Amino acid sequence: MSRIVYVNGKFLPEEDAKISVFDRGFLFADAVYEVSSVLNGKLIDNEGHMWRLKRSLDELEMQHPASAEEIETIQKTLIEKNGIEEGLVYLQVTRGAADRDFTYPANTKPSLVMFTQKKNLLESPQAKVGITVITSPDIRWQRRDIKTVSLLAASMAKMQAKAAGADDAWLVEDGFVTEGSSSNAYIVTQDGTVVTRHLGNEILAGITRKAALRLAEEEGIKIEERSFTVDEALAAAEAFVTSATTFVTPVVSIDGQKIGDGTPGPIAQKLRGIYMEEALKAS
Structure with a gap:
C-alpha cells in the first residue's frame, strides 16, 4: 500500500501528491521545516518543534498555515494512516505559489506538506x-x-x-x-x-x-x-x-x-x- 502524505488539506497517496512549480519553496527555498520523532506511535518533544516552527515563520514574516493544534492533529493522523510505530514526521511550510519575483508576494496562501518515514531510532x-x-x-x-x-x-x-x-x-x-x-x-x-x-x-x-x-x-x-x-x-x-x-x-x-x-x-x-x-x- 502506498504511503499517505498530506498536501494542503488533503491526505493523498505519495504518487498523487503535487506542488505548483511556482511554489516559492521550490523557486527560492522560501520555506521552513520541522522533524518530529515518533516512538511507540507517539510524537516526541513535539511542543518544542511547534514552538520553533512558529518562531521560524515569524522571523521570515511568513503566514502560519494552521494552528499548532491543527498541525499536531494532522501529524497524528499521518502516523495512524501509515502505521508508524518508530520513525519521524516531516513537515514543511512554504510562502506559497506566486509568479517568480524576489520580493515577497502579497496575500499568498502558504503551502503545508507533511510525510512520515519509518526509521530505527532506539537501536541505532x-x-x-x-x-x-x-x-x-x-x-x-x-x-x-x-x-x-x-x-x-x-x-x-x-x-x-x-x-x-x-x-x-x-x-x-x-x-x-x-x-x-x-x-x-x-x-x-x-x-x-x-x-x-x-x-x-x-x-x-x-x-x-x-x-x-x-x-x-x-x-x-x-x-x-x-x-x-x-x-x-x-x-x-x-x-x-x-x-x-x-x-x-x-x-x-x-x-x-x-x-x-x-x-x-x-x-x-x-x-x-x-x-x-x-x-x-x-x-
Whole structure:
C-alpha cells in the first residue's frame, strides 16, 4: 500500500501528491521545516518543534498555515494512516505559489506538506559504536537559527564526509565549531564539563539540545555554553551530537583522530540513556 502524505488539506497517496512549480519553496527555498520523532506511535518533544516552527515563520514574516493544534492533529493522523510505530514526521511550510519575483508576494496562501518515514531510532547501530566526523568550513548563510529548507551546504558537507570515509561533518567558522551538518555539537572536557556553542544566529536552537542540557543539569553535570575550537575538540575526553532523530549520539573521532579512547564516552552514553528513558515514558 502506498504511503499517505498530506498536501494542503488533503491526505493523498505519495504518487498523487503535487506542488505548483511556482511554489516559492521550490523557486527560492522560501520555506521552513520541522522533524518530529515518533516512538511507540507517539510524537516526541513535539511542543518544542511547534514552538520553533512558529518562531521560524515569524522571523521570515511568513503566514502560519494552521494552528499548532491543527498541525499536531494532522501529524497524528499521518502516523495512524501509515502505521508508524518508530520513525519521524516531516513537515514543511512554504510562502506559497506566486509568479517568480524576489520580493515577497502579497496575500499568498502558504503551502503545508507533511510525510512520515519509518526509521530505527532506539537501536541505532551508530549510537552503539559512535560516529566519526570531519571538519568542514561553514559556508551557510548567517541566519542558521531559522530552520529553512536551504540545506545544500549541509548536503555538500555530508558528501564531503562520505568521500572521506566519515559519518558526518562538524562545521567550522573562524576556527570555532558551530554545529554538525544536521545536529548540535558537544565536547566533554577532561574535567567532565559538557561544552556546546551558545545560542545565536550561528546555530539552530535544537529541541533535543534543550532537553539534553536540562537532563545534564539534573544529573549534576557541569555545562558551559560557549564557542570551542577544533583543537579543544581534539583534546576532549569525549564528544557527541544531538538531533531529533539521533537523540544523543557519541562522536569517537574527528578528522581521523580518536577522541578519548576512541569509544563512546560515559557522559554521552548516560545522557542518551536518560533521554530515551524519558522519551519512552512520554510515549
